[in-house]
Amino acid sequence: MGVNQLRNRVKIYEIGYVSDGMGGGSKASSYILDMWARIERNDGSRFQEGDMLTTTKPVIITLRAGVYQITTNNLIRFNGREFTISSVTYDERNRFTTCVASEGNILEEYYVTFDGDYVTFNNNKITFIR
Numbered sequence: 001m002g003v004n005q006l007r008n009r010v011k012i013y014e015i016g017y018v019s020d021g022m023g024g025g026s027k028a029s030s031y032i033l034d035m036w037a038r039i040e041r042n043d044g045s046r047f048q049e050g051d052m053l054t055t056t057k058p059v060i061i062t063l064r065a066g067v068y069q070i071t072t073n074n075l076i077r078f079n080g081r082e083f084t085i086s087s088v089t090y091d092e093r094n095r096f097t098t099c100v101a102s103e104g105n106i107l108e109e110y111y112v113t114f115d116g117d118y119v120t121f122n123n124n125k126i127t128f129i130r
Contacts, residue, residue: 006036006064013075029075038062039078042100059083061099065090070097 013029020026042058061076061083076083076099083101090097 006038006062008037008039008078010035010037010039010061010063011077012068012070013077015073015075032074033068035063035067037076037078056102058086058100058102061085061101063097063099065094065097070099076101 011034012032014032015027015029018025018028038061040060040062042060063070070085070088072085072088074085076085081103083099084104085099085101087100088097089099
């Protein structure tokens with residue numbers, strides 16, 4: 001793949017925790033930089049979790065590597081849509097970074113602190129973050 005196929009301008013955001021001073025808080029995003037990318041749809045899927053039917057529409061986002069080390073703690077915004085990154089792959093020549101992401105906002109999680117650890121509540125799942 002050549003660099004000329006990176007035709008979409010995306011914004012990269014860093015996700016961080018902001019404490020509210022009362023034992024809780026929320027996630028916040030801070031702008032990092034703009035990058036050129038290629039965005040293509042992957043096969044979608046539907047699955048049932050409890051009594052709810054959930055649909056996923058994953059996308060594959062290819063970015064130019066070397067400018068910024070993107071991780072799963074980043075959020076990608078493109079044309080008013082937000083993509084949460086689930087995996088990142090770097091090629092062996094350090095030319096491109098390939099991200100598998102799904103449309104949706106990771107900022108919809110709620111968390112509280114418990115003995116110095118963060119407890120995250122999202123989609124009926126509880127996660128401890130140390």
